Amino acid sequence: xxxxxxxxxxxxxxxxxxxxxxxxxxxxxxxxxxxxxxxxxxxxxxxxxxxxxxxxxxxxxxxxxxxxxxxxxxxxxxxxxxxxxxxxxxxxxxxxxxxxxxxxxxxxxxxxxxxxxxxxxxxxxxxxxxxxxxxxxxxxxxxxxxxxxxxxxxxxxxxxxxxxxxxxxxxxxxxxxxxxxxxxxxxxxxxxxxxxxxxxxxxxxxxxxxxxxxxxxxxxxxxxxxxxxxxxxxxxxxxxxxxxxxxxxxxxxxxxxxxxxx
Numbered sequence: 450x451x452x453x454x455x456x457x458x459x460x461x462x463x464x465x466x467x468x469x470x471x472x473x474x475x476x477x478x479x480x481x482x483x484x485x486x487x488x489x490x491x492x493x494x495x496x497x498x499x500x501x502x503x504x505x506x507x508x509x510x511x512x513x514x515x516x517x518x519x520x521x522x523x524x525x526x527x528x529x530x531x532x533x534x535x536x537x538x539x540x541x542x543x544x545x546x547x548x549x550x551x552x553x554x555x556x557x558x559x560x561x562x563x564x565x566x567x568x569x570x571x572x573x574x575x576x577x578x579x580x581x582x583x584x585x586x587x588x589x590x591x592x593x594x595x596x597x598x599x600x601x602x603x604x605x606x607x608x609x610x611x612x613x614x615x616x617x618x619x620x621x622x623x624x625x626x627x628x629x630x631x632x633x634x635x636x637x638x639x640x641x642x643x644x645x646x647x648x649x650x651x652x653x654x655x656x657x658x659x660x661x662x663x664x665x666x667x668x669x670x671x672x673x674x675x676x677x678x679x680x681x682x683x684x685x686x687x688x689x690x691x692x693x694x695x696x697x698x699x700x701x702x703x704x705x706x707x708x709x710x711x
Contacts, residue, residue, distance in 0.1 A: 456565040457493070458558055460551040461485055462500040465572045468545070469528070469538035475708055476586040481572050484700070488570070496564070500571070502543070503550035503594065510597035511590050511624060516581045520545060520588060531583035535573075545573055545588040552595035559693070560603055568698075576618030576697045577643065585642060590620045592697045596631055597624075599693060606630050609691035611682070612637075613674075614699020615708055617646030617662070621697065627656040632689050634682065636674070639664035661685060674702075 466478040508517050523529055523537040530536050548571035555567035575592055577585030592610065599605045610625070612618045612635040622645070625631040629652075637646050652660040663681060686694075701708035 457495040458498050458555065458564040458567040459488060459495050460498045460500055460555055460567065460569040460571070461488065462547055462551070462571075464500070464540075464547055465544050467538075467540035467543065468573050469540065470536045470586075471528075474536060474586075476572070476574065478572070480700070481570065484570055498554070498558075500547040500551040500569075501554045502546040503553055503589075507553060507594060507598060508546070508549060508589060510601055511580060511594045512578075513581045520583070531588060532585075535583040535586055535588065537583075537588065541573070541588065547571070548573060548575065549589040549591045549594045552591045553598050556595045556599055556603070556693075556695075560599075574699075576612055576614070576621050576699075577616070578620045580620075580624065584620070585616065587620065590624070592695050593621050593624050596695055600630060605692050607689060607691045607693075608632070609634065609686065609689060609694045610697065611635075611694065612697040612699070613702070614697065615701045615706075616642050616699070618697055619643050619645045622646065622650070622660055622662075625656065626652055626660060627654040629655045629659050631656075632659045632661070632685065632691070634661045634663075634685060636663040636665055636677065638667060640667075 465481055470477050520542055524539055524542045528538050551569040551571050555569045558564050558567050573588045575587045575590045578587035578590040596608050599608060608631045610621060610631060610633045612621060615638050617635055617637040622633050625633055635646055639646055646662040648662060650660055650662050652658055
């Protein structure tokens, strides 16, 4: 019997739109709505899944309890700021736990063999979020939580995290900087926020050599990026032999995205 299950799952949820950041904020619901519209037009087969919220215990794999409670309290306010660049509305906590939960949910589907790949189309984004604070539009570190969950509950020992975006994911890097079980690979424009991710940042202690940063020049083309990834990433994969590859897929490198014009 031929297996008719699509090899790809896409997790999307209209509740992500309820994270309100204000009319002029660059990270707003319209960005994700545009991606959902593209997915709706795709002729490729895939399963569409709704997100499941992360539990408190799962959030605490990455974030401090005090910080989680601070985010929870935003549900009592119409609008507030978790950081100068990171606003939160009444429904932002729910959107944030759904975004984190979607990445954990996708991971479980992959490791259970239900799908060969899973794309979690979520907001708020995550790779800047630190253990105890929001920053860079990010509330919970979605992919960092998924990796911490895989280490703690799925017995994985080699996880490759690939982070492509204009901005460096300092939250991801800092959390796993001394952990040889997670290899963090990032390409980014170092002159933009948060001005971290230099060549010399390669890890510390047992994690030395397990952080690979590729600072980019402005004006790189699609061809440049394809060449870079073909030249640099395969040797890293072959040497590390990851059991799981997690990708923080930033879309701000698009030539028409205002975030790439910094």
